[in-house]
Amino acid sequence: MSAAAAAAEGHCLAFRNVSYSVQVKHSRSPFAPVVHKDILMHSHGLVEAGQTMAILGSSGSGKTSLLDVLACRNIGGTVTGDIYLNGARVTSELIQDVAGYVMQDDRLLPNLTVTETLFYIAALKLPSSMTDADKMERVNSVIAELGLRHVAGNRVGGNTRGLSGGERRRVSIGVQMILDPSVLFLDEPTSGLDAFTATAIVKTLSQLARRNRTVIFTIHQPRSDICQLFDQVMLMSKGYTVYTGSAQNMLPYFSTLGFECPEYSNPLDYFLDTITVDDRSQQTFDISFAILQSLVGCYERSATYTELQTKLGQVAQIAEAATQRQVLNRASESCLPQLNTLTGRATVNLRRDADGLNARLTQQLLFGVLIFIFVFRLKTDQPSVQNRTGFLYEAISGPVFIGMLNAMALFPTQRDVFYRESRDGLYGASAFLLSYTLHALWTDVTAILLFSGFSYWAVGLYSSFARFCIFTTVMYFLQLFGESLGLLTLSFFYETTVANQAASLIISASALVASGFLRSTQSIPVFLQYMGYATLHKYASEVMVANEYQGLQLECPANLPPSACEYQNGEQYIDEMFPGAVEHLWRNIGIIAGFATALRILPYFFLKFVQRSLR
Ligand SMILES: Nc1ncnc2c1ncn2[C@@H]1O[C@H](COP(=O)(O)OP(=O)(O)OP(=O)(O)O)[C@@H](O)[C@H]1O
Ligand SMILES: [Mg+2]
Numbered sequence: 001m002s003a004a005a006a007a008a009e010g011h012c013l014a015f016r017n018v019s020y021s022v023q024v025k026h027s028r029s030p031f032a033p034v035v036h037k038d039i040l041m042h043s044h045g046l047v048e049a050g051q052t053m054a055i056l057g058s059s060g061s062g063k064t065s066l067l068d069v070l071a072c073r074n075i076g077g078t079v080t081g082d083i084y085l086n087g088a089r090v091t092s093e094l095i096q097d098v099a100g101y102v103m104q105d106d107r108l109l110p111n112l113t114v115t116e117t118l119f120y121i122a123a124l125k126l127p128s129s130m131t132d133a134d135k136m137e138r139v140n141s142v143i144a145e146l147g148l149r150h151v152a153g154n155r156v157g158g159n160t161r162g163l164s165g166g167e168r169r170r171v172s173i174g175v176q177m178i179l180d181p182s183v184l185f186l187d188e189p190t191s192g193l194d195a196f197t198a199t200a201i202v203k204t205l206s207q208l209a210r211r212n213r214t215v216i217f218t219i220h221q222p223r224s225d226i227c228q229l230f231d232q233v234m235l236m237s238k239g240y241t242v243y244t245g246s247a248q249n250m251l252p253y254f255s256t257l258g259f260e261c262p263e264y265s266n267p268l269d270y271f272l273d274t275i276t277v278d279d280r281s282q283q284t285f286d287i288s289f290a291i292l293q294s295l296v297g298c299y300e301r302s303a304t305y306t307e308l309q310t311k312l313g314q315v316a317q318i319a320e321a322a323t324q325r326q327v328l329n330r331a332s333e334s335c336l337p338q339l340n341t342l343t344g345r346a347t348v349n350l351r352r353d354a355d356g357l358n359a360r361l362t363q364q365l366l367f368g369v370l371i372f373i374f375v376f377r378l379k380t381d382q383p384s385v386q387n388r389t390g391f392l393y394e395a396i397s398g399p400v401f402i403g404m405l406n407a408m409a410l411f412p413t414q415r416d417v418f419y420r421e422s423r424d425g426l427y428g429a430s431a432f433l434l435s436y437t438l439h440a441l442w443t444d445v446t447a448i449l450l451f452s453g454f455s456y457w458a459v460g461l462y463s464s465f466a467r468f469c470i471f472t473t474v475m476y477f478l479q480l481f482g483e484s485l486g487l488l489t490l491s492f493f494y495e496t497t498v499a500n501q502a503a504s505l506i507i508s509a510s511a512l513v514a515s516g517f518l519r520s521t522q523s524i525p526v527f528l529q530y531m532g533y534a535t536l537h538k539y540a541s542e543v544m545v546a547n548e549y550q551g552l553q554l555e556c557p558a559n560l561p562p563s564a565c566e567y568q569n570g571e572q573y574i575d576e577m578f579p580g581a582v583e584h585l586w587r588n589i590g591i592i593a594g595f596a597t598a599l600r601i602l603p604y605f606f607l608k609f610v611q612r613s614l615r
Contacts, residue, residue: 013045054247102186103172108172155352202229230247368451385566402447408490451475
C-alpha cells in the first residue's frame with residue numbers, strides 16, 4: 001500500500017486500561033532499594049481518523065509517558081492494558097509503519113536548508129525505486145502543507161541564526177510527514193513558543209488531521225481559543241485520567257460536577273488548576289489529592305466514560321478478528337545508499353559551518369606555528385636535545401587534544417539527530433559512525449598535512465621524506481585517536497562538559513604515564529610502567545623518538561669538554577630513554593593504527609546499547 005493510500009484510509013487509535021510503571025532507585029548507590037513507581041493509571045481514550053487529541057496536564061502528570069506508551073517507544077518499565085490501531089493490537093512494527101513521532105526538542109542539522117533537511121530524510125525514508133524528482137515533489141508538498149514555502153531555502157539554524165522556533169517546529173513535523181503517516185504523535189509541539197505561534201502550530205495540526213490523519217499531542221498551558229481546535233481532550237494529573245472525551249463536552253461536564261469556569265478565565269487553566277496536585281506541603285497535597293481522587297471517581301461513573309467503554313469494547317471485539325497490517329512504503333535497508341546519503345548530508349552540514357570548518361582545518365597549523373615560535377629552528381648540538389624532546393612531546397599531545405575538541409564541537413548535534421532517526425528506525429549506529437568518519441576524513445587529513453608540512457620542515461626535524469611520512473602518519477592517528485576518545489565519552493555521557501572532562505583526564509593521564517618525556521619510563525614505578533602498555537602515548541613517543549633520533553649526530557660545543565656532553569648521537573639518547581624504540585618502530589606504528597581504529601569502533605557499542613531516553 002502506498003503512503004498516500006495509507007493516509008487516505010486513516011487510522012483509529014483506541015486504548016483501554018493502559019497502565020505504566022517503572023522500577024526506580026532514590027539514590028545512585030548500588031545498595032539503594034528499588035522502588036515500584038506507577039506513572040500511568042488505567043488510561044482510556046479513542047481518537048478517530050481525522051481527529052486531534054490533546055493530552056493536557058501539569059508538569060509530571062504523565063503526558064509524555066502516555067504518548068510514548070501509545071507510540072510503543074522503548075521506554076523501559078512495564079506497560080499493561082490494550083492499545084488498538086484500526087482494531088488491530090498495536091506493535092512497535094505496526095506503529096513504525098503507520099505513525100510518526102515528533103519529539104519535544106528539535107534535533108536538526110543547523111546548516112542545512114529546510115528543503116535539504118527534508119530531502120535527505122526523503123532519501124533515507126522513501127524507497128529507492130522513487131526518482132529524486134518524485135522525492136522532491138513529496139518534499140515540496142510537505143513544505144506547502146506546513147506553510148514553510150517562504151523559508152524553504154533558509155538554513156534551519158541553531159541557537160543563534162536561522163528559522164524561528166515555530167518554523168523549526170514545523171520542520172520537525174515535516175521530517176515525520178515525509179512518509180505521510182496516518183497517525184502523528186507530537187510531544188509538546190508548542191513548548192517554548194509564544195501564544196500566537198503556538199496557536200498557528202495547533203491550527204496546522206488540526207488541518208493535518210482533517211486530511212484523515214489521527215493527530216495526538218501533549219500540550220500544557222494552551223490559550224483558551226486553541227481549545228476549539230481540539231476534537232478530543234484528555235486531562236491528566238499524577239498519572240490519573242480526570243477526563244477523556246470530546247473537547248466540546250468538557251465545559252458542560254465539569255459544570256455538572258460543580259466546577260463552573262469563572263467568567264473571563266481560561267477554562268483550560270481553570271481545570272488544570274483544579275486537578276493539579278499541590279506538592280508544596282503535606283496539607284496542600286492531602287487536600288488537592290483528595291479533590292483529584294474524587295474527580296477521577298466522578299469521571300469513572302460518568303456517562304462519557306460509559307459511552308467510551310462501550311466503544312472500546314466494540315474495538316476490542318474487532319481486534320480479535322483483525323489481522324490486517326498497513327505498511328507504508330519505506331526505503332529498503334541497503335547500506336550503501338544509506339551511507340552515501342548520511343555522508344553527503346553531514347558533509348554539506350560541515351561545509352556550511354564556516355567557523356567550525358575553519359577551526360577544524362587551521363587549529364593544528366596554528367598550533368604548529370606556536371611551537372615553532374617557541375622552539376624555532378632546532379640545532380644539532382647538546383642543548384637541542386631538550387628542545388627536540390620538547391617539540392616531540394608537544395607534537396604528540398597537541399593532535400590528541402585537538403582531535404578530542406573537534407569531536408566536542410561537531411559530534412553532539414549529529415549524535416542527537418542520530419538518536420532521533422535511529423529511534424525512527426532509519427539507520428543504525430554503524431552507518432552513523434562510518435558516515436561521521438568519512439565526512440570528517442578530508443578535514444582531518446588536510447589539517448594534519450598543514451601541521452606537519454609546516455612544522456616538520458620549519459623546525460628542522462630529521463631531513464628525510466620517508467621520516468616525514470612516518471611523522472605525518474602518526475600525527476594523523478593521534479588526531480583520530482583524540483577524536484575517537486571524544487566520540488566515546490560523548491556516547492557514554494550525554495553532557496558535553498562531562499564528556500570533555502573525562503576525555504581530557506584520560507589524555508592527560510596517558511601522556512603523563514607513558515610518553516616518557518616528562519620522566520623516563522624506566523624510572524617510574526613498575527605498575528605505572530605496565531599501565532603504559534595500555535596507552536597510545538607510549539607507542540607514539542617511541543615512534544617519534546626513533547624517527548627523529550636514529551642516525552642523528554649531536555655535536556659537542558667546542559668550549560665544552562666531551563665529558564660534559566651526555567649524548568654523542570641520537571642512538572645513545574634512544575638507548576637511555578626509550579630502549580627498543582628503533583627495533584619496534586613498525587610494530588609500534590601498527591599498534592598506534594590499531595589503537596586509533598579500535599577506539600573509533602568502540603562508541604558503536606555505546607550508541608547502540610546505551611539507550612538514551614531523550615524526549
Ligand atoms: N523512566 C522513568 N523513571 C522514573 N520516573 C519516570 C520515568 N519516566 C517518567 N517518570 C516520572 O513520571 C512522571 C511523569 O513524567 P512525564 O514525563 O510523562 O510527565 P509530563 O506530563 O510529560 O511532564 P512535562 O509536562 O514536564 O513534560 C514524572 O514524575 C516523571 O519523573
Ligand atoms: Mg512531557
